[in-house]
Amino acid sequence: MKSPNLVLDKADPGDDVAARFDYQHSYAAINAIRLTTGEGNLNEVICENHEDFLLKNSAGKFIGTQIKTRKITLSPFRASEAQVTNALGKFCLLDQKFPTCFEGFDFTTNHAFWENEQSLNNLPWLLTTLRQRGGIKGLRENSPLRQYVEGIASSTNLSPQNVAATLIRTTVRGHEAEITHIRSNVQEALCECPGIEELPYATVAAIAKALVQLAREASAKTLRGPITELFAPGTDLKQAVDDQLLAGKRICKADVLAIINRFKGGSKPFQDINVSALVTPSDAPADLVIAFRKLAKGGVEAGRVTNIEDRVRSFEALFLEWSRKYGVDEARKRYNNVLAAVQFEAAEAHAGAEKGGEPYGSAMFGVLAERLMARARDDRDQLHGCRPEHLIGAAGLLTQQCKTWWSPHFKVAEDAP
Template sequence: MTTASLDPGAVLDKTDPGADTQARFSYQHCFAALQCLRLLSGQLEAVYCENHEDILLRKPGGTYDALQVKTRRFDLEPFKATDDAVKNSIGRFAKLESAYPARFDNFHFITNHGFWGEKENGNNLAYIRAQICERGNLDGLTKAHLLKKFVSGLCGEHGCDEAHVVAAMLKLFLLGQQTDLERPYKDLRENVGDVRDYRRTQTFHTLTRVADNLIYLCQQASSCVLGGSVADLYSLVMDFDAQRDALLLAGKTITADRVEEVIRQSLVEGADNLLVSSGGVSADALPPGFDVMVEKLEHGGLQMARVDSLKDFKKSMETLYVKWVHRYGLDEANRRLQHLKTLVRDDCVEAQLSVEQPGQKYASAMYTALRQMLEDRLRTSTLPVFDCAREHLLGTAGILTEECTVWWSDRFDLKAVR
C-alpha cells in the first residue's frame, strides 16, 4: 500500500542542489559577460567560452589570457594549493603554455571564495606562487624543497615538464572575490550602465534586460552550438569534420559585433520577450537526425515552414525561461513555465480532438486550431501569461511536444529516442 509519507513524488526534497548548481553556472556566465563588455572598448578582440579554458580572452596583438572560474560554498575551507581543483587548473595552464609557446600572457584562477593563507607552507597557493616568482626558476633546489615538491607533483599528475609548470606559475594571478554568487550579476548590470552613459539614458529594467541577454549569449557560447546553420555543414567542402569543428568554434567565439547586436535588440521598446531564431543548433544532434519535436511534426504532415517557425518559437520560450531564472530564481522560473505548460497543454488537447482523423495526417489543421485557441486565450483569459506573446505559447507547445506530452498525429515509434 502506497501512502503520501512513502511517496517521494509527494515530498519536496529540500536538499536538492539544483538551484545551487544553476547559480554556480550563472556565476561563470556572468563573469564571461563582464569580459564581453571589454570588447566594446577594444581591450579585447574576442571572448571564447569553454574552449581550452572556462574563458579565453584574445587581446590585440594575438596573445591570450586564460581564466579558470571556480565556486565554493563558504562553509568549506578556502582553496588550498593541494586541492584537486587548483592542481588541475595549474596543470591545464602548463599544458597550454607547452602547446602554445609565447601565446599566453596570463593565467587567472578566479573564485567567489578565497585562498587559504594561515601559514606559509605547502597549502598556501599565494605563498608558493610568490616564492616561485621571486626565484624565477627552481634551479639548485633539492627534491625535498617545498617548491620542488609542489611542481614535481603537478608534473607527475598531469604529464607536464617542470619548465612549463614554472612558466605557468610565473603568469598565474589569483582572484578570490570573497562574495556571494550573485556578485558578478550585480557588477554586470552596473557595468552595462556605464556603457555609453546608459545609466543616465536607460531604465533599470532595460539595463537588467541587457545583462540577462549577455548572460544568455555566454551560456549559448559555452554549449556545443554551431556558429551557423545546419545547411553550412553540407556546403561543398571536402572535410565534413573540419567544417563541423569550424562551426563549433564560431559558436564559442564572441566578438564585439555579437555584443553590439545583443545590446541593440535589448534596447528596443518592449524587447523583454524578444523572439529569437533557432539557428543555434546543438552539435549533439548532428550529423543528421530528427529531434523529437521535428520528427513528430513531420510525421503529422505539418508544412516545413511551420515546423521552422515552431522551432524558433520554442527557442524563444526557452530563452525567456533562462531570463526568468536569472531574474527571479529557479523556483519562480519553473513555476511560471509549469503554469504555461498546463494552460497550453489543455489547448493542445482540445485542438487535437477538434481535428484528429485516425490514420490521416492532421498536424496542419491542429496547428491552425491551436493558434486560434491561443489567440483567444490571450484576448479573453484572466489567467496570467507573464507578458508572453502567442508565439511564446506556441513555443511552449513545442516544449510539450519534445516531452512527448503532446502529439500531432497517431502515436508511433520515435527514431529520435531510440
Template sequence: MSGTISSDPGDETERNYRYQHQYGVALLVAVKRGTFSYVSLYCEHHEDFLGERPDGRFDGWQIKTSKPEGGAWRLTSPALVKSIGRFIELLEAHPDEIGDFKFVSNSAIDHVTPASKGDDRRGRCPGLMLQHISQCSTAGDIKEPFTKAFDNLAAELGATAEQLFGVLGRLAFVKGPSREEFDAALAHEHLGKLGECAHLTATELDTLRDELVGKFHRAASLHVTDPDRHLLDRLSGNCSDPTILAKRIVCAEVSLAPPATPSRAFAYVGEPAINPGGQRPAGVLEQKLERGGLVDMVEYMKSREQAAEYQFLEDQAKNPATAGRQLRQVEEAVHGECLEAYIAAKTVAGPPFGPTMFTDVSARLRRLESDRKQLLGGSPYEVLMGTAALLTSECRLWWSDRFRLEDKA
C-alpha cells in the same frame, strides 16, 4: 511535493554554469570599459574562456565555484590542481599562442600572514608560491618552503619542473563575486557604470544582463546554426569550423543596447480632404501668401502645388485602392507640422509672420521627409511642400491672421 525542498543537485549545477556565463559577461564589459583589450572571447574552447588578444595570443581563464564551507584554495585543492594540469597541457600544445592564465573563483585563495610559522602551509599557499615564482628565473631557483609543495604538485600532475614553472609564472588568481550577489553586481555595477548603459533603468539593466548571459550560454553549449556545418570538410583545414566560430564572441560586435521594443505602426484614419484634380477656389493661395508677407513665394508654392497634385493623381492611377489612404497620411502629417509652425510664429513674431512661419515649415518638412519615410510612402520634400500649398488652397492652412478672401472667379 511542490512545497518541499528537493535534493536534486541539478539546480545547483545549473547555478554554477550560470556563474561561468555571468563571468563571461563581466569579461566582455571589462573590454568595453577598457580594462582588457580582447578582440574576442571563446567559450568552452580548450578552457572555460580564451581571451584573444590583439597580439594574436590567447589568455586562458578557468572559472571555478565552491561552497564557502569548503575553505580557501590551496595548491593541494583537487579542482585547482586539475586546472593547473589543463593549463600545462594547453601551453605544451600551443606554446607560441598562449599568453597568461587566470584562475577565478567565488572563494578566496588561502591567505597566510607573515606571522605564520608553519612552513608546510606557507609552501601550499597559492599566493605566496606565485610571489616566489615571480622572483625565480628557473625552476631550479625555487627555495624552501616552496620546493616540497612545488615538487609534489609536479609529481601529481606528471609534469616536469619546467612545465609547471612555465604555467605558474603566467598564472594569476582572481576573487570573483559570490554566487548570490553576482546577478545584482553584474547588472548594476559592471553594466550600470558603463557610459552607454547609464541611462537604463534597473529593470532594463537586468534584462540586458540576462540577454548577455544567454549569449554566453549559447556560445558554450554547441548551439550551432550555421548551415555550412552540413557542407564543409572540417578535416581539410581549408575552412573555418562553424562549431568553433559559434563559440567565438567578437567583443566589438556585441551591442549593449537593451532588447528593442517593437514600435507600433501608426496611421491617420479617415478620407483625405485634398481632392487631386478637383476644383478649388481661384486666387486663394496667392491672397494668403501675400497677406502673410510671402509675395515672393507665390510662384514657388504654385509650382510645388501642381507637382504634388500630379504626384497624387499618378498614385491614384497606379493603385486606386491605396492612394487615398497614402494621401491621408501625407496631408495630415504636413498639416500638423504647419499648424504647429503657425502657432509658434504667431506667438513670437508680429504681423506679417509668414516669413518666420515659412522658415519653420521648411525645416519641419525636411525633417519629416527623413524621419517618417514609411508613414509618408517616401514622399520627397517637394511633394510635402506642395501639399502645404494644396492645404492653403483648400482653406485648411493660413500664413497670417484669418481674413475675408476675395472671390477671384
C-alpha cells in the same frame, strides 16, 4: 499528508549545479562586456574551448581562465587540493600544447584562497614567490615551492622548468561572495559602458540577462553559420562542422553591441514589464529585491538604482554608530524620525511627478534628491546630522518596506504583464 511542492528536497543537487554554471556564464558575460569598454585590450571571448573560456587580446595572445565555485560557508581553497593542482596542471599542459600562444592563465573563484601561513597550502604566496624568484633554480629540495612545482611536474609528465614558466604567468582571484551574487556584478560591469548608467534599470537588467544567455549559448555545442555551408560541393563536412562549432563559441564586440543596441531601442512600456522575472534575488541584493523591482517598474535609471544599495548601507552604518554612542533605544528613535521625514518628502515628490504621466520614477527621483539635499542642509539638527546619502538610503529602505512607490501600486512578488 505532506505535499512534494511544500517540502524542499535538500538531497537534490540540480539547483546547485545550475547556480555554478550560471556563475561561469555570468563571469564570461562580464568579460564580454570588457570587449566594448577596451579594458584588457580584448577582442574575443571563446567559451568552453580548452578552458572554461579563453580571452584573446588584440595581439593575438590568449589568457586561459578556469572558474571554480564553492559554497561560501566551506573553507577556502588550499593549494594542495586536487581540484587546484589539477587546474594548474591543465594550464601547464595547455601552455605546452600551444607554445608562445598564452600571455597568462587565470584561476578565479567566488570563494577565497587559504593564506594563513607560508606553506604548501598557500597558493597566492606560492605563485607570488615563484614570480619574484623567476623560477625554482637554487631552491633546496625541501623547499615548499620546489616541492609544489615538482609535484605538478610529476603529475603532468612535464619538466619542473616548464611548470614554473606557466605558473609564473598564472594569477588567482578570490571574490569571497555567494555564487548567486554574480548576476548583480554583470549589471555593474554594464554600467561601466558609456551611456549605460543613464538607461532605465529595467533595460540594463534585460541587457545583462541577454548577455548571460549569449555566454550560455556560446558554452554549448552550437553551430554558427548557414547549413548550406556544411553540404556545399567539395566541402570537408567534418572540418566545416568544427569551424561552425568554433564560431559558435566566439563572442566578439559586435555580438555584445548588437544586444545592447537591441534593448536600448526597445519601446515596451514599463507598466507592462514583468519585474518579478526581470529582477530576481540573483540580480539584486537579497534584502533589497522588492526595492529594485519597484524602482525598475518606475523607469528609474540604472546608475541611480545600483547606487541605492550603497546609500542604504550608509544609513544602516549610521544607525549602528548611533547605537554605540547613544544606546539602541535612542538610535531607534533617531532612525524612525529620519524615516518619517524622508517618507513625507517622498510622498510630495511622488504627488508631483505622477502628474507628468508614466513612467515617472526618474522625475520623482530627481525631485526627491533635491528635496532631501535641501532638507539635510536646512534641518541638520532635526535630522541628527544626516547627510543626503543617508536620506537617499532611508528612501531605499522605505521602498523595500512598500511605504514609498515609484509607479502606481502593483503586486511586487507576483507581477505579471
